[in-house]
Amino acid sequence: MTTDATFDYCIIGGGIVGVATAWNILRETPTASVVLLEKERRLAAHQTGHNSGVIHAGIYYEPGSLKARLCRQGSAWTKQYATEKGIPFRECGKMLVATNALELDRMAGLVDRAERNGITYERLDAAQLAEREPNVRGLGALFLRETGIIDYTRVTEALAEDIVRAGAEVVTGVEVDEIVERPDLVTVSAGTGTWRCRTLIACAGLQSDRIAALAGLDIDFQILPFRGEYYTLPPERSDLVSHLIYPIPDPDLPFLGVHVSPTIHGRLTVGPNAVLGFAREKYQPLGIDVRDVAEMLRFPGLLKVAAANLVTGAKEMRNSLWKRGYLRECRKYLPAIRLDDLQERSAGIRAQAVMNDGTFVHDFLIRRTDRMVHVVNAPSPAATSALPIGQMIARQAANPSVP
Structure with missing residues (x-):
């Protein structure tokens, strides 16, 4: 497919961030011509369609960071958009549960972040926690009332309908293999197809480093795929908890720990863990991609990541291979859960940028x-933050002087 037209914008990536960016461009400039390219046959095929479906409140993120600001905006905007479109969501609230003295200390740090980020919270002691969640055990908890649940694939599909209605072209099943930037335009090739545009926007998720390298950017980072394995509880156990139940996270890691999540479809999920994956886009157990593994082994930051997280990584790998170890993590705060409650569910894969020196990129980049x-x-929390991320990108693309 080759077109003689030159689009104002070409967007690579049909996850929620890419589609939300197109939506914001057309919302702010209805006359703009937009084409969106997605290599899969459907939208939301990767991170967007393989997550917990949580509308985050934004308590975890460094005050002043993009994540902190955009998550707060995105939470409200997502709920507003879902209401307008008739997409089901529910504000079930989240309990961040401390199960030992170290986690109580870390909870104090979260209280500080909640206050600095303008997030409403309630601090519960052990008795109050047990009263609200009889099956949950802990020394205390933070309750975030505004946290909710939704189906982000539904949100992405609704946004895609909006942009097509506004005149955008959405092309699926095309994998970009060449990007050439010239002073006046950018040419994007995918197989036998070629598209020209005045501005290229790449929201390529798990392939973002490869797309950036293809476009000629200097790359001082690599995307490492962290596999998050989930379980689903049987329908008869769906009333085990009524809120999202999260552990207190380790502030040095970009992961939130194994949590129990009600879903908008009425089931409870448990997970995810965080195991370095051997493939960026293979969701089956023990999925391996030779190219992905070879690139990781050549990446100078890999050994530094492994050395800095040796104990945590070994523990996560053990729990991945040994279901009873995974169960033990859940039973720290939910002792009523049983081994036969853990029913297999499709995994998710987090695209985590890591710098060449082995440091995690904690903010949006x-x-x-x-x-x-x-x-x-x-x-995460890109799905929650997608609408304001898309707005920010649209404004940066329209005016390069915008920070």
């Missing part, structure tokens, strides 16, 4: 050139 904007790190 965007790289720009004269005619391109590349979103190179947008893991």
Whole structure:
């Protein structure tokens, strides 16, 4: 497929961030011509369609960071959009449960972040926690009333309907293999198809580093795939908890720990863990991609990540291979859960940018050139934050002087 037209914008990536960016462009400039390219046959095929479906409140993130600001905005905007479109969501609230003295200390740090980020919270002692969640055990908890649940695939599909109605072209099943930036335009090739645009925006998720390299950017990071394995509880156990139940996270890690999540479809899920994956896009157990593994082994930051997280990584790998170890993590705060409650569910894979020196990129990360904007790190809470991320990217693309 080759077109003689030159689009104002070409967007690579049909996850929720890419589609939300197109939606914001057309919302702010209805006359803009937009084409969105997605290599899979459907939208929301990867991170968007393989997560817990949580509308985060934003308590975890460093005050002043993009994650902190955009998550707060995105939570309200997501609920507003879902209400307008008739997409079901529910504000079930979240309990962050401390099960030992260290976690109580860490909870104090979360209280500070909640106050600095403007998040409403309630601090519960052990008795109050047990009263609200009889099956949950802990020394105390933070209750975040505004946290909710939704189906982000539904949100993405609704946004896609909006942009097509507004005149955008959505092309699926095309994998980009060449990007050439010139002073006046960018040419994007995918197989036998070629598209020209005045501005390229890449929201490529698990492939964001490869797309950036393809476009000629200097790459000082790599996407490492962290596999998150989930279980679903049987329908008869769906009343085990009524809120989202999370552990207190380790502030040095970008992961939130194994949690119990009601879903908008009425089931409870448990997970995810966080295991370094051997493939970026294989969701079956022990999925391996030779190219992905080879690139990881050549990456200078890999050994530094492994050395800095040796104990945590070994524990996560053990729990991945040994269901009873996974169960033990859950039973720290939910002792009523049983081994036969853990029913297999499709895994998720988090695209985590890691710098060459082995440091995790904790915030959203965007790289720009004269005619391109590349979103190179947008893991959780990107789904919650997608609408304001898309707005920010749309404004940066329209006016390169916008920070």
